[in-house]
Amino acid sequence: GTVRVEVDLAGRSYDILIGDGLIASCGSEIARRMPSVRCAIVTDSNVAAAHLATLVESLERAGIESATITLDPGEKTKSFAALEAVVDGVLGARLERGDLVIALGGGVIGDLAGFAAGIVRRGMGFVQVPTSLLAQVDSSVGGKTGINTARGKNLVGLFHQPRLVVADTAALDTLPPREFRAGYAEVVKYGLIDRPDFFAWLEKDWRAVFTGGPARQRAIAESCRAKAEIVARDELETGERALLNLGHTFGHALEAATGYDGARLVHGEGVAVGMALAHRFSVRLNQCSADDAARVEAHLGEVGLPVRMADIPGSLPGAEQLLSYIAQDKKVLRGALTFILTRGIGRSYIARDVPASEVLSFIQEN
Ligand code: NAD
Ligand code: ZN
Secondary structure: OOEEEEEOOOOOOEEEEEEOOHHHHHHHHHHHHOOOOOEEEEEEHHHHHHHHHHHHHHHHHOOOOEEEEEEOOOHHHOOHHHHHHHHHHHHHOOOOOOOEEEEEEOHHHHHHHHHHHHHHHHOOEEEEEEOOHHHHHHHOOOOEEEEEEOOEEEEEEEEOOOOEEEEEHHHHHHOOHHHHHHHHHHHHHHHHHHOHHHHHHHHHHHHHHHHOOHHHHHHHHHHHHHHHHHHHHOOOOOOHHHHHHOOHHHHHHHHHHOOOOOOOOOHHHHHHHHHHHHHHHHHHOOOOOHHHHHHHHHHHHHOOOOOOHHHOOOOOOOHHHHHHHHOOOHHHHHOEEEEEEEOOOOOEEEEEEEEHHHHHHHHHHO
16 A cells, blocks of 8 residues: 655645555545646656656546646756756746646656746745655655756755655656666665664565565655654754765765766765765774674675775776865865764764865775
8 A cells, every 4th residue: 555654844744655556646646635736747758758648647537737848868957958948838838836846757857846846936836756766765855956057966956845745666667777776775875874773674675675566665665754854853954964965975076076977877876885985984983893884885785786986987086086076165175074974884973073184095095
């Protein structure tokens, strides 16, 4: 059956529904919560080919009219040009503030469509129908939206919470295996942040999560609960929401160092290497046992994710250059960095005073 996870934000709570085949129930779930609404669906061509007709028919059965805006797949679509196309499509469909923008796709579509929903008519309703594993366990939950600019990723955007998230776990069957694995890195992340029992279960049952059915549903629901709890405590990231960045400091630097070339490294792969490095770095700083770091590396490696910088195809820039990607702000290079470190599996913490020199020698040795 369907699992419901509530994101509890003072006065603006919303449901995440998780289950096999849920795209076909989107119409009735939306009609029940938001009567007489109209909507614009934003999607990309890969997802449209596999799942758009199911969504449109479901909306029609519930008496909900929809326009569709289909974009090119890929990170390049998180751009001002695509934002303009979405805004134009929504306005062209004559939607009003109370109407809905529905994101049908991965994190790219969710971030872009959510941003458009947040700015058109000063904030329209928004529903997420995430179709990648990464989007189901991470980007569709928590309300961060935005686009990239020439100066970097996710630099323009806003917090705009959805009214509903519908995660169809069977829709992941059409996702390329490499994308599924990359999204799985974020699932592991929740175990490593503060759920050691969840990590132990993943070590044992990950194959069933990859296969589908109840184990996959359980992994996604547990991930959504983990993220929802942290977001509910710190919606605007003034403090502990930063824990969600475990593995991302190194991960983002590696993405930048590979020129965001998805053929070499996709986001979740960068996070996998980043989490393994964060654990090894914590060992070096005498915070975490070598056994725990080895367990993390063994599990990520077993599912086929990269765990060392040497696992990334092509050559990487030198340690100083990598450090400069970590410490975007030049002033920080000689000072202290904020890092998510760990005292062991499920015991991550925010360290605000990590000397850049320690990071540099760690990178040089790895
Ligand atoms: P994506 O949206 O590019 O999807 C990955 C690929 O899979 C695309 O080619 C897409 O067309 C395809 N795809 C998606 N679902 C499919 C399906 N069911 N069947 C077949 N193909 C399918 O990438 P992503 O990994 O989902 O998301 C990455 C983006 O998410 C990044 O831009 C990142 O910045 C963002 N993100 C945002 C947050 C947040 O809190 N807002 C969190 C994490 C990541
Ligand atoms: Zn991530």
